[in-house]
Amino acid sequence: MKNIAVIIETDVSKSGREEVKEICFGMITIAREKNCELFAFVINADIQALKPDLKSFGIANILDIVLESDLQYNPVVRAKAMVKAVEKFHIDAVFGLCTPMGKDLLPRMAAQLDAPLVMGCIDVDLQPDSHTKNCLAKTLQYSGKAIATIKTRGNIPIFGVKPNAVKPVKAQTDTRILRFDGIDLDATKLKLIQTGRNDKSADINLSEADIIIAGGRGMKNPENFTTLFKCAKILNASVGASRVAVDEGWVPYSMQVGQTGEKVNPKVYIACGISGSIQHFAGMKTSQMVIAINSDKDAPIMSNSDYYVVADALEVIPELTKLLSSTQPKAANLPNYGVGNKF
Amino acid sequence: MQIYVCVRHVPDSAASITVTGGAGIDQNIAFLINPFDEHAITQAVKIRDKIQGAEVIAICLGPDDAQKTLQSSLAMGADRGVLVQTSENHDSILTAKALKTAIEQDGSPDLILTGKESIDAEGMQTMFRIGALFNFPVVNNIVKFNIQDNEAIVDHEFSSGIVNRYKMTLPCVVGAGKALNVPKYPTFPDIVKARKKPVKKIALTDLNIETVTNSMTVVKLEPLLQKRNPEEIKGTAVQAAEQIVQILKFEAKVIS
Numbered sequence: 001m002k003n004i005a006v007i008i009e010t011d012v013s014k015s016g017r018e019e020v021k022e023i024c025f026g027m028i029t030i031a032r033e034k035n036c037e038l039f040a041f042v043i044n045a046d047i048q049a050l051k052p053d054l055k056s057f058g059i060a061n062i063l064d065i066v067l068e069s070d071l072q073y074n075p076v077v078r079a080k081a082m083v084k085a086v087e088k089f090h091i092d093a094v095f096g097l098c099t100p101m102g103k104d105l106l107p108r109m110a111a112q113l114d115a116p117l118v119m120g121c122i123d124v125d126l127q128p129d130s131h132t133k134n135c136l137a138k139t140l141q142y143s144g145k146a147i148a149t150i151k152t153r154g155n156i157p158i159f160g161v162k163p164n165a166v167k168p169v170k171a172q173t174d175t176r177i178l179r180f181d182g183i184d185l186d187a188t189k190l191k192l193i194q195t196g197r198n199d200k201s202a203d204i205n206l207s208e209a210d211i212i213i214a215g216g217r218g219m220k221n222p223e224n225f226t227t228l229f230k231c232a233k234i235l236n237a238s239v240g241a242s243r244v245a246v247d248e249g250w251v252p253y254s255m256q257v258g259q260t261g262e263k264v265n266p267k268v269y270i271a272c273g274i275s276g277s278i279q280h281f282a283g284m285k286t287s288q289m290v291i292a293i294n295s296d297k298d299a300p301i302m303s304n305s306d307y308y309v310v311a312d313a314l315e316v317i318p319e320l321t322k323l324l325s326s327t328q329p330k331a332a333n334l335p336n337y338g339v340g341n342k343f
Numbered sequence: 344m345q346i347y348v349c350v351r352h353v354p355d356s357a358a359s360i361t362v363t364g365g366a367g368i369d370q371n372i373a374f375l376i377n378p379f380d381e382h383a384i385t386q387a388v389k390i391r392d393k394i395q396g397a398e399v400i401a402i403c404l405g406p407d408d409a410q411k412t413l414q415s416s417l418a419m420g421a422d423r424g425v426l427v428q429t430s431e432n433h434d435s436i437l438t439a440k441a442l443k444t445a446i447e448q449d450g451s452p453d454l455i456l457t458g459k460e461s462i463d464a465e466g467m468q469t470m471f472r473i474g475a476l477f478n479f480p481v482v483n484n485i486v487k488f489n490i491q492d493n494e495a496i497v498d499h500e501f502s503s504g505i506v507n508r509y510k511m512t513l514p515c516v517v518g519a520g521k522a523l524n525v526p527k528y529p530t531f532p533d534i535v536k537a538r539k540k541p542v543k544k545i546a547l548t549d550l551n552i553e554t555v556t557n558s559m560t561v562v563k564l565e566p567l568l569q570k571r572n573p574e575e576i577k578g579t580a581v582q583a584a585e586q587i588v589q590i591l592k593f594e595a596k597v598i599s
C-alpha cells in the first residue's frame with residue numbers, strides 16, 4: 001500500500017464559492033493507482049465546499065492544513081508545511097500541478113527533501129516493477145521537441161503534472177477529513193513584502209488556460225490586440241503572443257508563448273498572424289487543437305494545425321467575436337489571487 | 344563581493360534534434376548558453392559595476408565544448424569562468440551538488456544567479472536545490488533585482504502579470520526571468536578581451552562528491568511528432584467565423 005499526496009489548487013466560482021480547480025481532476029486521475037491511498041493536501045481552504053468533488057475523484061483523505069500565522073503566504077512556509085505533512089502521513093509520492101503555484105512549491109519541497117522531481121509530467125507510472133520504488137514519468141524536453149521517459153530513484157518522488165494532460169476520470173470513495181494544524185513555522189531569510197499586478201495581462205493565466213487566442217506580427221499594432229482581448233473575454237480565453245509581438249512592445253512579455261515564454265497546454269489554441277517558428281511551437285505544440293488564421297497559406301503554422309483559415313485575422317476575429325456574443329462560454333472561473341497586500 | 348552565475352550549455356533552440364541510442368541526442372549540433380542564463384549574467388554584471396571590488400564568476404557543469412558557453416559569459420562581462428568537466432548528462436540533483444561544491448571550493452558566494460529554467464532539460468529546479476544545499480533563500484523567475492544594505496529586494500513574476508515582492512537576506516540564490524533585463528550582446532572587442540580572461544577547469548570526479556542515491560535518469564527519448572491533419576476552413580471572413588464557432592462547440596466542446 002502506498003500513500004499518495006495530491007496538492008490541490010482552488011478557484012473562486014462566479015457565485016463566490018471556493019472550488020477545486022478543474023485542472024486538478026486530471027492530475028488526480030494520473031495519481032490514482034491500484035492499492036494506493038490518496039491524500040488531498042489543501043492549505044487554508046473551505047474543506048466542506050471542496051469535499052464532494054474530491055470524494056467523487058477517489059480522494060480517501062482530505063488533509064486540511066491550517067496555517068494561522070501571517071506568514072501563510074510565504075512560499076518557504078507553505079513548502080515546509082507540505083513537507084511536514086508528507087512526513088507525518090508517511091507519503092510515498094507527491095503530485096502537484098505544473099502551474100505558477102506548483103512551479104514554486106514543488107521544487108522547494110524537492111530541494112528540502114532532496115527528492116527526485118519531474119516537472120511538466122504528461123504521464124506517471126508509480127509501480128513499473130514491484131521490486132523497486134522506482135517510478136517512470138513522461139515529460140517534454142528539448143523545448144518540446146522530444147518526450148523523455150524519466151526514471152526516478154529514491155524516496156518520495158514528486159511530480160508536477162501538466163494541466164490538461166489527461167482526461168479526468170471519476171471514482172467515488174469514502175472520504176474523511178484530517179486536520180493538520182499547529183505547525184510551527186518561520187521563514188527568517190525570505191519575506192513576502194508585497195503582492196500585486198504589474199500589467200494588464202494580470203487576468204491571463206496562460207499555463208492553465210483552456211482556450212488561448214494568440215497574436216503575432218500579423219496583428220500589426222497594439223490596438224489590434226484589443227480585438228483579441230475582446231474576443232477572449234467572451235470566450236473566457238487567455239490572450240497569448242509571439243515573441244515578435246512582445247519585442248515590438250505591443251504586449252507585455254508575460255504574454256509570450258514559446259520556448260522562452262510560457263509553455264501552454266490548452267484545449268484550443270487559436271494562432272492569429274503567427275508564422276509558427278520552431279521556438280513558438282516549443283510552447284504550444286501539445287495543444288489539443290490548433291486553429292491557425294494566417295494570410296499566407298504556406299506559413300509553417302498552417303501545416304501544423306488542425307484547422308486553418310487563409311485570411312486576414314483582423315477580419316475574421318471581429319466576426320468571430322460578434323457571433324460568440326450570442327453564445328455562452330462553458331465555464332467561467334474567476335482567478336484566485338488572494339495573497340497578501342496589494343501593490 | 345563574489346557573484347556566481349550558473350550557466351548551462353544547451354543545444355541551439357533553432358536546431359532540430361536527433362535521438363540516438365534511445366535516450367540521448369546527436370551532439371553534432373550547435374550548443375550555446377541557455378537563453379535565460381544570459382539574463383542572469385547581464386544582471387550580475389550590472390550589480391558588479393555598482394559595487395567596488397565585486398567579481399562575477401560564471402560556472403558551468405558540462406563537457407569540454409561548454410568552454411564556448413563560458414566564453415560567451417566572459418564576453419558578456421563575467422570576470423572569470425569555472426568549468427566542472429564531465430562527459431555525461433547529469434540530473435539536477437547531482438548538478439546542484441557539483442555546482443555547490445565547486446563554488447564552495449572556489450570562493451565564498453554573496454549572490455548566486457541562475458536562469459529560470461533550462462531549455463533542454465526543462466528541470467525548473469536547480470536553483471532551489473543549490474539554495475537548499477547552501478541554506479540560502481531562493482526566489483525564481485525574478486523580473487527586478489535590487490540590493491539594499493545586506494538584503495536583496497526582488498520581484499518574482501508569479502504568473503502573467505502577478506508579481507510578488509520579496510526581501511531576501513544575502514547570500515541568496517535568484518533565477519533570472521526574461522523580463523529582468525535586455526542582454527547586451529558582445530561586440531568583437533568584448534569577444535577578443537574575453538579570451539584573455541581566466542577559466543579554471545576541474546574534473547567532476549575531483550570534486551569528491553559523496554554518492555548520490557536519489558536520481559532522475561532519462562531512460563527513453565522519443566521525438567515528439569506532429570500528428571495533425573490540417574483541414575482548411577474556406578469562405579468569407581463571416582463564413583470562416585461561423586465554422587470556427589461550430590468547431591469550438593461540437594468538436595472541441597469548449598463552448599455551449
Ligand SMILES: Cc1cc2nc3c(=O)[nH]c(=O)nc-3n(C[C@H](O)[C@H](O)[C@H](O)COP(=O)(O)OP(=O)(O)OC[C@H]3O[C@@H](n4cnc5c(N)ncnc54)[C@H](O)[C@@H]3O)c2cc1C
Binds near residue numbers: 260312313
Ligand atoms: C533563443 C530564441 C528564443 C525564442 N523564443 C521565442 C518564444 O518563446 N516565442 C516566440 O513566439 N518566438 C520566439 N523566438 C522567435 C522566433 O524565432 C520567431 O521570430 C517568432 O516566433 C516569429 O513571430 P511571429 O510568428 O509573430 O512573426 P513572423 O514570423 O513574422 O510571422 C508573422 C505571420 O503573420 C502573417 N500575417 C501577416 N499579416 C497578417 C494578417 N493581417 N492576418 C493574418 N496573418 C497575417 C504572416 O503571413 C506571417 O506568417 C525565439 C527566437 C530565439 C532565437
Ligand SMILES: Nc1ncnc2c1ncn2[C@@H]1O[C@H](COP(=O)(O)O)[C@@H](O)[C@H]1O
Binds near residue numbers: 380403465
Ligand atoms: N550543468 C549546469 N551548469 C551550470 N548551471 C546549470 C546547469 N544545469 C542547470 N544550471 C542552472 O540552473 C538553471 C535551471 O536549470 P533547470 O533546473 O534544468 O531548469 C539554468 O538556467 C542554469 O542557470
